[in-house]
Amino acid sequence: MMSRPASKPRPVKRAHTFEGSTLYPSRKSSLIEDARRDSASSSVDVWGPFGLPSPTENDDVFAEEQPSLSPPVVNGDLPKQMCVSFSSREGIGFGSLARAAKVFEMAKAKLLHVESRTSTIKEDGLEFLVQCDVKGVNTRSLVTSLQKIVDSVVIHRDDLPRRGVWFPRHISDLDKCTHLTTEYEPDLDNDHPGFSDKVYRMRRSEITRIAFQYKYGKNIEGVEYTEEETKTWGYVYRQLQQLFTTHACKEHVAAFRELERAGLYSPDFIPQLEDVSKFLQEKSGFQLRPVAGLLTARDFLASLAFRVFQTTQYIRHASSPMHTPEPDCCHELLGHIPILADPGFAQFSQEIGLASLGVSDDDITKLATLYWFTVEFGLCKEGDQVRAYGAGLLSAPGELMYALSDQPEHRSFQASKVAVQEYQDKNYQPLYFVSESFEDTKQKLRAFASSMKKPFDVRYDPFTRRIVTLDTVENVRDTARYLKGHFSAVTSALERITVR
Ligand SMILES: [Fe+2]
Structure with a gap:
């Protein structure tokens, strides 16, 4: 089983299908020249360190984030990094992103991190967020150049590292946590079973539209699954159903049966997320949110802090029902959901999420690794037996049987060691960690989380x-x-x- 959850944090490369890259083609050369000229002509820039534009140019663009256009008083060290987002009413494609990148290059601002998210001013458009090193850079001219190719440029003062790492404060802030990775996307990864299937890729885009349009507080739009999709679901469902009683932990089995008794789960139809979300809310307070693909670890873990589970709605390719290189509805609904209905496991999942808020990228990696070896691939003791509670196992018959055989190594769960354990996502794991109980694992996670550097709890x-x-x-x-x-x-x- 190769389903890959949020794992190691990485810059986001792409959110969904881009529009054409022909935006403002005639401006290309002049923009580069602008950036070069501005960069060369400036020496002292009192606005620049705070990312403020010229007061006479596009004032409204900064209205939301910049309450005043008076020159700031500069005390202490100048900021070395800047975080800026930009979008366009005409839509932004790879081409215009490349031109924007050229502006940063000409200004000698070193790009540190680039993310994309759905645009707030253009339906189906994109907004890009760039973090860059601006030591010695004329940031005013950089922003001015950027304004010439996009409609909206916002400097995120709160996202600057000197002010701490941004994280969602209210559950509605999860609308901003939609940063996807591109790994295992069917139209980019030629190992993906759907890579050469145009119809499948179009169907994926159709379904992921729901996630891109979703906002906090809305009901999750349902999907009318096709006969072929339902057949794939039914095949995977029946395979796993047989194995759960002998291989899954008792909490997973109990909730799975309850979902069946409630008429929500059956091999004959794919459940709708809104119905499953209501079930979960009543059982453990968790709720679902549709997601278009593999999220960055930081965004995925942050949602757990609010007891929100980000869930895909599309299904794996029909040619490969027993294998998916990324999460799909079989993985989410058969692997994750049943055990999330257990209050003890729900609490454990939320604590990983809470531990992730505001921590460094290094610590996010450690928490993502802990998540990988527990929520995705965890085993636990049940009397003298070992059972699976990780969703990566509970949604993959092959690896489920392998994990509980004597082939892989089983090791006792110790948070500090698990957090730095190397793992691979191309094949079955050679090593699984066995928890004494969820309570025991939760206590160990708490102790580990309290050792992480953080300015607050x-x-x-x-x-x-x-x-x-x-x-x-x-x-x-x-x-x-x-x-x-x-x-x-x-x-x-x-x-x-x-x-x-
Ligand atoms: Fe997962």
């Missing part, structure tokens, strides 16, 4: 659906009051039970 407030940072006396006091209320109820309940 966080908790999720389920009433406001906000992340509370525990970095002020007031916030810590509020949290203590909240916990005190719960603790009093538990103490009272214990006393009543004991008296009986």
Whole structure:
């Protein structure tokens, strides 16, 4: 089984089908010249360090993020990095992205990170976010040049590393966490079973449109699956159904049966995400959100902090029902969903997500690796047996049987060691980690998370659906009051039970 979840963080290369790359073709040379001339002519730039444009040029472009156009007072070191996003009402394609990249190059701003997301000003358009090294760069001229090829340029002051890593504070902020990786995309990866199938690729685009258009608070639009898609689902379903009783952990089996009894799961139809999301919310507070493909680890893990699971809706290629190089609805619905209905596992998943908020890229990699060896490929003890709880195994009959055979190595779960364990995603894992219990794994994860460098701790407030940072006396006091209320109820309940 090769389904690959959020793993090692990497820059996002592409979100979905791009429009043509012929935007403003006649401006190409003049833009490069602009950047070269501006770069050469400037020496001191009091606006530049803060990414501010000339007050006379396109003022409204910065209205949202820049409250004032007065020259800032520069205290201490100048910022060495800048984070800027840009989009166009005409749509942006690879060509215009390349021209924008040329502007950065001519300004001598070294690109550190490039991401794409759906545009907020153009339906089906893209917005690009670029983080760059601007040491010694005239940032004003860079921004001015950029403004000439796009309609909207925004400097993200809060995204600058000197201000800490941005993370979603409210569940609706997950609308911004849609950064996809391109790995294993059927139209880019020639090893993908659907690579040469134009019809399949078009069908994928049709289904992923739902995810691109989805916003927090909306119902998830359903998919009318074809006969061929339902047949593929049914084939995978029946294979796994037989194995679950002997290979899956008891929590997964129990929830799977409950989904069947509720009429939500059957080999005869592919469940709709909205229905499954409602089921999960009642069982463990988790809800689903449609996603168009493989997300970056940071975005994927952040959604877990809000008990939101990002779920694909498309299905693997019919020619390869037992293998998918990336997550599909078989992987999500048969592998992940049942066990997410278990409150203990849901809590464990949320804690990985909370641990990821605001941490460095290195720590995201460690948490993604922990996620890989637990939520995706984890094994656990059940009496004297070992069973699978990882969705990568529970959605892949071949690897499920292999993982529980005596062929691979089984090792006890230790968070600090698992976090740095090398893994590969091209074949079955040579090594699996076995947890004593979800509770034990959760305790070890907590201890590991507390050792990570972070300026603050966080908790999720389920009433406001906000992340509370525990970095002020007031916030810590509020949290203590909240916990005190719960603790009093538990103490009272214990006393009543004991008296009986
Ligand atoms: Fe997964």
